[in-house]
Amino acid sequence: MFTAAFTTMVVLVGLQLAVRGEAHAISWLALPPLVASAFMAWRWVVGIGLVSLGGAFIAVWVVHSFNAFAMVDHAVDLLVVSAAVAIAAAIAVVREREDERLRELTQLASVVQQAILRPIDNRLGPFDIAARYVSSRSGAEIGGDLYEALDTEFGARIIIGDVRGKGLDAVRLSSTVLGSFRHVAFERPEQRSMIADLDRAVARGADDEDFVTAVLAQERGGTLEIVNCGHPAPMLVRDGVATYLVPESMAPPLGLGPAARELTVRLQPGDxxxxxxxxxxxxxxxxxxxxxxxxxxxxxxxxxxxxxxxSLETALRRWVGGPLTDDIALLLLDYRPESD
Known part of the structure; x- marks a missing residue:
């Protein structure tokens, strides 16, 4: 950026010297500091501005054969450059303050997100398990994506979900769902009872138009029981073939009174x-x-x-070829009962 600005100044000064008094290229020297204010620190902007202003004085001085009184002809041009330097410096200062504020908010959002989504152990009952949160990096916005995996006396229990909307309201509702799940997962022997509790928790804590899509899964004795509440269908990868686990009828999201409909899958080692x-x-x-x-x-x-x-995240970002439009929560379970 500095090289481009300096090159532009040299070209403009050279143009003015070449045409002498036949054209006014001096006022164009206001552009380098203004452009630099969008990208560079204010100190660099001031430096570029001073160089531009110095170049303007030199060009006018030479054009008028070192006659100080004749420089009045270009007084307006010099004032334009001077004003541009001041304005560019002010813009750079404001931009830097806003950038710092955004960085602080983004860091705070990351801390809040990590506090809600606790780390998951790499072993859960008969599963090797991994979790990943893929951020869309959309400023300081926080998504409502959630996940949790718990090993209980009733078997391994997993939830993944997505709160409608973004921001602090979504985080609050996400925290409500996870807090409720972490409690009822150890108290309710059946998923139907768990889902009823979660639905009531969402209904109490959400606005009229808010809801949470979710998938709950429970493994007991090599059988996986899945309830889908308006969420994208999980996927079973077995022997090189991927299959969506879609129930005959999907339940509504949490907060809208879902009636639990379980899909049962008999697991094989390596699934x-x-x-x-x-x-x-x-x-x-x-x-x-x-x-x-x-x-x-x-x-x-x-x-x-x-x-x-x-690898999935890398492939996804390459495919999209730009910023993601939404945050993504990922859970991958590898059924290895022989490792118990």
Whole structure:
């Protein structure tokens, strides 16, 4: 940026010297500091501005054959450059303050998110498990994506969900759902009772139009019981083939009175269960959705589960080719009962 600004100044001063008094290129020297104010620290902006102003005086001085009185002809040009330097410095100062404020808010949002989404152990009952939160990096906004995995006396219990909306209200509702899940998962032997408790917790803590889509899963004796409350369907990856686990009828989201409808899957050693939020389901490039089902085996079907999620995120960002439009929560479970 500094090199470009300096080059521009040299060109403009040279142009004025070449045409002498036939054209006024001096006022264009207001551009380098103004452009620099959008990208550079205010000290650099002031430096570029002073160099521009000095170049303007030199060009006028030379054009008028070192006649100080004749410089009055270019007084307006010099005033324009001087004003541009002052304005550019002020813009740079304000921008730096706003950038610092945004960085602080983003760090705070990250801390809040990490406090709600506690780290998950890499072993849960008969599963090797990995979790990953993929941020869309949309400023200081916080998403309502959530997940948790607990080993209880009733079996391994997992939840993944997405709160409608963003910001502090979404975080508050996400915290409500996770807090309730962490309690009832150890108290209710059946998922139907858990979902009823979670639904009441959301209904109490949400506005009229708020809800939470979620998938709850429970493993007992090699059988996985899944309840889907308006959430993107989980995926089973088995023997190189990926299959969506779609129930005959989907329950409404939490907060809208879901009636639990369980889908039962008999697990085999080596099966992988992939759960995710709609940020992945809706990721697209030029209107084409990310082909997660076609690439599931190559990305997450084998190897370490943590490495699999990392590979998936890399492939997704390359596919989108730009910033993601929504945060994404990912859970990957590898059924390894022999490791118990």
């Amino acid at each position: 992988r269960i992939f759960l995710y939020t709609d940020g992945l389901a809706e990721a697209r490039r030029a209107g084409e959705f990310f082909p997660i089902k076609d690439r599931a085996w190559s990305l997450i079907g084998h190897g370490n589960v943590g490495d699999g999620l990392a």
